[in-house]
Amino acid sequence: MADGSVYVPAKRLTEFMIGALVKMGVPREDAIIVADVLLASDLYGVRSHGIAHLKMYYDRIKAGLQLPVTHWVLVHETPTTAVMDGGNGMGMVAGYHAMKTAIGKARANGLGAVAVRNSSHYGVAGYYTRMAADEGMLGMSLSNAHPSVAPTFGSEPLLGTNPIAISAPSDEAFAFTFDAATSVVPRGRLEVAARNGETIPPGWVIGKDGSFPAESSRLIEEIDRGNAALLPLGGGGEQMGGHKGYGLAAAVEIFSAAFQNGAFLSELHDSDKSGNPQPSRIGHFFLAINIDHFLPQKQFRETTGKILRELRESGKIPGEEKIYTPGEKAYGNEVRVARDGVEIPPAVQKSLQALCDELNAPGLDLEF
């Protein structure tokens, strides 16, 4: 809880975001989706991807990197599969409709998979998998991203932080949700460290010379200049399994690009080789698995719940009081935020104020 934070009720924040998005040129029905994805991120506690990102989307729209109107279209379709073109619009709008399409196909035919091309940053990957879990299905969501991560033994940031999200319904108050970058830490974690003047431990980032930088300030800039790179889950080299994180990131890159003949790795830079801005052409992959096609829903939920409970109740190392299960922290945060409102720290207040000024929208006021 940063000093100077304000707490805004979720409903009020959603209205604000929808208003701002409409002002940016996003159609109202799409703005509702984008605001819901951003709010979800704040609810889950992934604050880097929530309202803190709203101005970034505006900056991208202004720079011509993505369009406010998302002309998504299914360019190829079968009863279980589809390829969507995201029309270089809002990634959340493409993502939402792609997962909805996958869920519809899985409802009818057991399984549904949709590959998306020409999309953009789609926010928190776990939003889409929870859509599937809410429909009683297992959901999987993958995306490539801006180059930031070096392959094992490499120094060049080439892979995105390429998230993997998986949700599965349970008999508990929340769905099992795994949602993580395939790097040790996401880019946002470096931004937080830089903001707080913290050093970072060896194994998060690798320098071009093979060293582990400790100093976090300007590290994101150094990565974007190719002078450093995030390390894949497992860290540098192979001793602690860095090749596994790298392999997972590469698998996500293939899922996200190869099913739709799309862009990948260095092609996902914000500017081309001459330095001119270019659309990100990010790709996503969504899978929905209809549990009813395997066994009664109730049995699946019970098994998932029992797995989570056995993990949670198992022996802890001395000094640790709690074993969390995937999705549990996010759920706890949701309950807290529903009660207290979304925390808006001073830096985000400032960026939202700047956004309102730019949009010349006096009606858009969070009363900071």
Add this chain to the structure above:
Amino acid sequence: MADGSVYVPAKRLTEFMIGALVKMGVPREDAIIVADVLLASDLYGVRSHGIAHLKMYYDRIKAGLQLPVTHWVLVHETPTTAVMDGGNGMGMVAGYHAMKTAIGKARANGLGAVAVRNSSHYGVAGYYTRMAADEGMLGMSLSNAHPSVAPTFGSEPLLGTNPIAISAPSDEAFAFTFDAATSVVPRGRLEVAARNGETIPPGWVIGKDGSFPAESSRLIEEIDRGNAALLPLGGGGEQMGGHKGYGLAAAVEIFSAAFQNGAFLSELHDSDKSGNPQPSRIGHFFLAINIDHFLPQKQFRETTGKILRELRESGKIPGEEKIYTPGEKAYGNEVRVARDGVEIPPAVQKSLQALCDELNAPGLDLEF
């Protein structure tokens, strides 16, 4: 290359394994599958899961933990999905037919997924995903396993080393294949360390007291007694992403058990709470994605190949000469073994000799 190793041509080794398996009571057509999975492991360079394991399967059959005849049956089936009961037989036979079923469904309907219950150790996970890649499909294979891995902040070995394997066809000589345990290292790596009298680095294993043991001798026994546990990919705690490896392992547990109302976590011990031996009841999950339902096969293969080549040719840290791509080391090993034969180190020669003696099979001779 251990002193005293012999090199046996792959064909000769396969004949030996089939002969031995038939002697163990495995029907000839099943023995052909089991021998092929074990040989593949030696070809890929995963020698812990190859012929080195043959005697372990015999020991398990003798102990009544699994049956030599695999009465697998599809207990539920739709055009895209199936649930298979593995009949507590040979995991490779169940796995082979389950992936074949998934591939058949994907050929007809775009996607195919098969959950398997009452199975046993199925060997190297990447065997099954390569089956899909050989048919021009993306394959995914997951399995739970004997409890060995502690959740983040936990000390109890509960999760299996729960492998994830993914293969995707490319335009290169080999398919992209990611195949890895979701722990930092597999159990086999500890056996190798113990055999060689090596110490292990902090972060591979956690003791009940929260310490990182360095001494590798008897560590597997300590894990099986619950006094230590393998750590998930990312290591202990959350700083290096240990919660991500844990989350992936938990997702694999759900995939492997929840779709077939199966056993999980502590239920997968070789003995029940009274110490009586019990079948392992391992579960698997197989997914096949028919690329032709998304776009022309050639485009997919080219994109995958380009991703692999860009990774391979990217900047290396000083002192490193090569960036490997997933599947590349296994392919290099295959080429080498096809030329030189499979290396059988002295310890494996001894276990095979003991197996031959027990099977009373004088015709089964590798002429060590």
